[in-house]
Amino acid sequence: MGGNCQILLINVILYTKLFGDCFVKRNYGVQFLGIGSALPSKVVKNADLEKLFDTNDEWIYSRTGIRERRVVDKDESGLSLALEASKQALENSKLNPEDIDLIIVCTATPDMLYPSLSCMLQGELGASKAVSFDLSAACSGFIFGLVTASQYIYSGAFKNVLVVGVDVHSRFLDWSERSVSILFGDGAGAMVLSSCDVNNDELLGFVIKSESDKKLDLTLTNNNVHFADLSKNIEANFVKMNGKAIYQFAVDVVPSVVNELLEKTSMKSFDVDYFVPHQANKRIIDMAAKKLGFEESKVVSNIDKVGNTSAASIPLAIHHAILNKQIKFPCTMVLVGFGAGLTWGSALVKLNLKSV
Numbered sequence: 001m002g003g004n005c006q007i008l009l010i011n012v013i014l015y016t017k018l019f020g021d022c023f024v025k026r027n028y029g030v031q032f033l034g035i036g037s038a039l040p041s042k043v044v045k046n047a048d049l050e051k052l053f054d055t056n057d058e059w060i061y062s063r064t065g066i067r068e069r070r071v072v073d074k075d076e077s078g079l080s081l082a083l084e085a086s087k088q089a090l091e092n093s094k095l096n097p098e099d100i101d102l103i104i105v106c107t108a109t110p111d112m113l114y115p116s117l118s119c120m121l122q123g124e125l126g127a128s129k130a131v132s133f134d135l136s137a138a139c140s141g142f143i144f145g146l147v148t149a150s151q152y153i154y155s156g157a158f159k160n161v162l163v164v165g166v167d168v169h170s171r172f173l174d175w176s177e178r179s180v181s182i183l184f185g186d187g188a189g190a191m192v193l194s195s196c197d198v199n200n201d202e203l204l205g206f207v208i209k210s211e212s213d214k215k216l217d218l219t220l221t222n223n224n225v226h227f228a229d230l231s232k233n234i235e236a237n238f239v240k241m242n243g244k245a246i247y248q249f250a251v252d253v254v255p256s257v258v259n260e261l262l263e264k265t266s267m268k269s270f271d272v273d274y275f276v277p278h279q280a281n282k283r284i285i286d287m288a289a290k291k292l293g294f295e296e297s298k299v300v301s302n303i304d305k306v307g308n309t310s311a312a313s314i315p316l317a318i319h320h321a322i323l324n325k326q327i328k329f330p331c332t333m334v335l336v337g338f339g340a341g342l343t344w345g346s347a348l349v350k351l352n353l354k355s356v
């Protein structure tokens, strides 16, 4: 009897390990309804940076793949970019702002610490029925946002969710120093997710991860006046990065997290139509695509025109590729992000947008 019980228990454990997901009965799937994006109007070319510090177009392009980036002017902000991208995504989805139940704004550079960018966006959009919050996962923000949104949809808590990735790093760069400021640009990308029949789920799988950046290889401080030290000068808040360490982190985690996702979803890279990596450095993108076996024609990239737009980079790259008629629907895409935290993650999605 005891032996039988033991065998039964082992079987249950094995079965749960192998088919665990099957026990979680879901009633809803996630469908991607629409997309939008926004860039500031001011273009900063590599040649413009030559006037600020000792650098040149050849160095920047060969080391990063970046030719130009956009930066906000005085009348632009994270909010104005997020608003423009969200309006496009809603129009593309054929939804009204009042149809939105939840707004998640993924950003590490909000206009203010509070109110949150998402609450400000909710007001500007007129999304009167929504609840809103910001999500901070740096350049992995959009992947984390999609995954978070999907869980609310799967559970039946919300039907229509607006996910926005937006960052304005230009306000947090030391423009007298060449090592970091060449990389970043400002921008926003937005997608609308909606609930659908569970059998039509378009989020085929995801893996998200984080660990503490104990060596502080990528930081943006939040220095401010300290009551205990009122006379001290406040150090400016600038992005600081150990470029080589973050480069190594990226070349390690990007292939490994995508491989984990492909294994989890029983897919091979040649089954996937497009590869959309976070646009941080063209050398990282090329190396990851090669390691994973994605041929060049499947790789979605716009880093030459926009630089590293952090949480906006994945939806921005997808939207630009759609507008440039590089994407054929229906299609499958592997998205992968990595960044400060440290955070990283990947998602396999089906995309069949009707009109863009």
Ligand code: UT7
Residues within 6 Å of the ligand: 054, 055, 056, 059, 060, 063, 064, 139, 178, 179, 182, 183, 242, 243, 244, 246, 247, 250, 280, 281, 284, 308, 310, 338, 339, 340
């Ligand atoms: O989304 C956030 C995640 N961030 C990333 O993924 C960034 C990952 N890291 C990188 O992309 C690269 O490390 C960088 C592009 C930031 C730097 O490239 P690198 O090949 O690692 O260059 P380096 O820092 O090792 O510098 C090489 C040389 C140095 O000169 P010496 O010491 O060899 O004489 C630098 O002083 O290049 C020099 N250098 C520059 N020269 C011209 C560094 N920055 C510049 C510059 N222009 N902007």
